[in-house]
Amino acid sequence: MATSLSNSPYSLLFHPPSSQKQRYHNSRNPILRVLVSNVIGKMKRRMKALRNDKVNAEFDFEVGKQLYLGMDFGTSGARYALIDKEGNIHAEGKRVYPLFMNKETVDWLQSWKVTLFALLKDVPVSLRSTVVSISIDGTSATTIILDSKTGESFCKPFLYNESCPEALPSVKSIAPANHTVCSGYSTLCKLVSWWNSDNSTKESAVLLHQADWLLWLLHGKLGVSDYNNALKVGYDPEVESYPPWLLSQPYSRVLPSIQPPGTAIGALKESIRTDYGFPKNCVICTGTTDSIAAFLAARANQPGKAVTSLGSTLAIKLLSTRRVEDARFGVYSHRLDDKWLVGGASNTGGAVLRQIFTDEQLEKLSEQINPAEPSPFDYYPLQGVGERFPVADPKMEPRLHPRPASDVEYLHGILESIARIEAKGYSLLKDLGATPVEEVFTAGGGSKNEKWIKIRERVLGLPVSKALQTEAAYGAALLAMKGVTE
Numbered sequence: 001m002a003t004s005l006s007n008s009p010y011s012l013l014f015h016p017p018s019s020q021k022q023r024y025h026n027s028r029n030p031i032l033r034v035l036v037s038n039v040i041g042k043m044k045r046r047m048k049a050l051r052n053d054k055v056n057a058e059f060d061f062e063v064g065k066q067l068y069l070g071m072d073f074g075t076s077g078a079r080y081a082l083i084d085k086e087g088n089i090h091a092e093g094k095r096v097y098p099l100f101m102n103k104e105t106v107d108w109l110q111s112w113k114v115t116l117f118a119l120l121k122d123v124p125v126s127l128r129s130t131v132v133s134i135s136i137d138g139t140s141a142t143t144i145i146l147d148s149k150t151g152e153s154f155c156k157p158f159l160y161n162e163s164c165p166e167a168l169p170s171v172k173s174i175a176p177a178n179h180t181v182c183s184g185y186s187t188l189c190k191l192v193s194w195w196n197s198d199n200s201t202k203e204s205a206v207l208l209h210q211a212d213w214l215l216w217l218l219h220g221k222l223g224v225s226d227y228n229n230a231l232k233v234g235y236d237p238e239v240e241s242y243p244p245w246l247l248s249q250p251y252s253r254v255l256p257s258i259q260p261p262g263t264a265i266g267a268l269k270e271s272i273r274t275d276y277g278f279p280k281n282c283v284i285c286t287g288t289t290d291s292i293a294a295f296l297a298a299r300a301n302q303p304g305k306a307v308t309s310l311g312s313t314l315a316i317k318l319l320s321t322r323r324v325e326d327a328r329f330g331v332y333s334h335r336l337d338d339k340w341l342v343g344g345a346s347n348t349g350g351a352v353l354r355q356i357f358t359d360e361q362l363e364k365l366s367e368q369i370n371p372a373e374p375s376p377f378d379y380y381p382l383q384g385v386g387e388r389f390p391v392a393d394p395k396m397e398p399r400l401h402p403r404p405a406s407d408v409e410y411l412h413g414i415l416e417s418i419a420r421i422e423a424k425g426y427s428l429l430k431d432l433g434a435t436p437v438e439e440v441f442t443a444g445g446g447s448k449n450e451k452w453i454k455i456r457e458r459v460l461g462l463p464v465s466k467a468l469q470t471e472a473a474y475g476a477a478l479l480a481m482k483g484v485t486e
Contacts, residue, residue: 067127068484069134070477071119073112073210074290075160075312080119081473082127085481092473093122108157109144109213116214120276128277134218135262135285135480137293137472138210141232143190145254146213148206148222155194157210161185164193174245180232180325180332187233188246195251205254207233211287212256219266219284225256226263226286228334237335238323261288262482285483287476291315292334294443295341296475298467303339304438307467308422308456310446312351316425317343320435329428330389342434344389344425348418350445352381352398357411362449368408369415371454377404377413380421390425415452419459426460441467 067090071080082091095115100107116136123131139160146153158164163184170192175181181188191207206222209229216222227237234246235258246252259265267273268282287293291309295317298307306318323333323340334341353362380387382398404410426437440462446452447466457464469475 065130066132067130068477068480069123069131070293070473070475070480071116071134071136071214072290072293072472072476073115073136073138073214074472075139078112078115078119079471079473080122081471081477082123082131083474083477083481085485087478089474091124091127092471093119095119095122102156105156108159109153112210112214113217116217120272123276125277129279131278131282133264133283133285133480133484134268135476135483136211136214136287137290137476137479138212138214138229138287140209140229140289140291141185141187141190142210143187143233144208144210144213145191145194146206146208146222147200148204151222154198154200154205158187158190158194160210162190164189167192167196170196174249175234176245178325178327179234180327181234182327183232183330185232187230191233191251191254202251202254207254207256211289215265215284215287218268218272220269221266223256224265224286225258226261226288227258228261228288228292230256230258231332231334259286261286261292262479262486264483283484285480288479289334290472291317291343291345292336292341293472293475293479294470295336296478297469297471298441298443299469300439300441300467303435305441306426306437306439307441307443308464309444310350310442310452311444313345313347313349314418314422314425315343315345316422316429317341318426318429318434318437320429322433322435324429324432324434326432329392329432331429331432340434342429342432344429346389346421346425347383347387348381348421351383352400353411353414355383356400356414357407361407362411365408365411366415366449366451369412369451369455371451371458374458375409375413375416377402377409377417378420379414379417381414381417390421390428412455415449416455416459419452419456422456423460437462440464443467443470 065084067082067084069080069082071078077094077096079094080092081089083089095118097111097115100110142160143158144153145155165184167189168184171189172182208216209225211229212225227235234242236243242255263286264283265286266284268278268284273282294309295307300307300319303319303321306316309315320340320342324342325332330344380399385397386394387396430436440460442453442464447470453464
């Protein structure tokens with residue numbers, strides 16, 4: 001049975017925890033010595049419990065409590081966040097992927113694996129014994145095909161931004177019109193491309209997504225995924241099964257079994273547990289995609305609430321009571337408990353800004369913009385040719401001219417033009433039947449630009465604010481909590 005967001009561990013997103021600053025401030029009072037004495041007493045009892053191989057989750061943070069570890073594997077690096085039941089962050093960190101080369105290509109599997117264990121090592125030693133669950137998010141449609149007998153990959157990973165257009169006609173011939181898989185970037189197109197071109201023995205093959213593969217390294221049960229990552233391979237989260245048109249294909253036997261995100265899979269491998277000092281009861285849970293983990297972190301809990309991610313590209317996700325999908329516009333829906341995350345991703349965004357301005361210029365020029373004044377310039381900022389959403393046109397050319405003499409006016413025009421694209425995206429979702437947007441939270445690097453937020457409020461005609469939590473690792477930690485508390 002579907003779980004209501006307001007009654008699930010996701011609800012922690014919607015009730016901001018008290019800050020550590022306030023907690024420490026409250027501790028500075030005349031009874032400090034009594035508190036210190038109590039802490040010492042708890043530490044002694046804690047040590048006794050550890051000697052008896054017991055973990056008492058009721059101890060205060062100073063002496064250890066149950067914590068939940070989330071890891072986010074993005075496009076260029078990975079982060080971790082360690083939270084408690086109240087949603088307080090007790091530790092966090094990040095790593096850039098080391099680049100290991102295999103002949104003339106990057107060995108991404110090795111890079112991700114090394115980063116995974118580096119993040120585990122980065123978790124403070126004093127907190128590892130209190131980590132009771134772990135979950136991971138990864139980039140959507142990053143696809144790995146393994147030999148289930150050996151665990152070795154049959155080929156290099158298909159990355160999230162790799163297209164397999166040669167497989168698209170075959171996929172379109174079996175899938176419903178305008179289905180999410182009807183894109184060269186879909187996981188299914190990548191699977192079909194490998195199936196038709198690889199001469200390896202396919203009987204033992206199994207498909208995993210990036211998050212699945214990383215989690216497998218921790219729990220050892222090959223062939224488990226979640227319904228968010230599996231959407232672009234054709235899984236139907238509404239009926240909770242692969243559709244007949246997919247199951248009838250010979251390559252369907254490589255598809256993983258599917259669980260809801262944040263479902264306990266199994267215990268952390270004993271060798272990893274003992275090497276790193278995690279407890280015996282540490283559980284590994286199914287993950288999700290990076291964009292959904294970021295949405296979870298943003299506390300957008302009611303239909304009509306949305307999150308716009310202003311990173312290298314612009315991505316929008318809207319919580320809706322209705323599922324909406326249309327590949328013609330790059331629109332698809334992810335399931336989130338009993339509701340749907342409807343959205344799409346444009347090729348406009350921060351990467352275009354960085355082609356033109358430095359970070360220092362962006363900051364100084366933005367300060368001089370009057371966000372209440374509309375810009376007369378109408379641009380369509382793209383890095384290169386082609387757009388995915390809200391206009392699906394692979395031949396669309398960037399439009400960044402005319403350029404005024406004033407850099408302030410030029411930046412103002414670009415920021416406002418991106419805001420118009422965002423507004424058109426939300427309007428399209430409404431036209432397709434999604435719940436109308438009522439409020440927008442902002443994540444990503446663009447969320448730091450207050451002038452841009454004001455511009456977007458005016459263009460969208462909606463309240464826009466920075467999300468209280470913007471890191472996908474925080475959302476992954478919430479899934480880890482969900483896996484052991486539901």
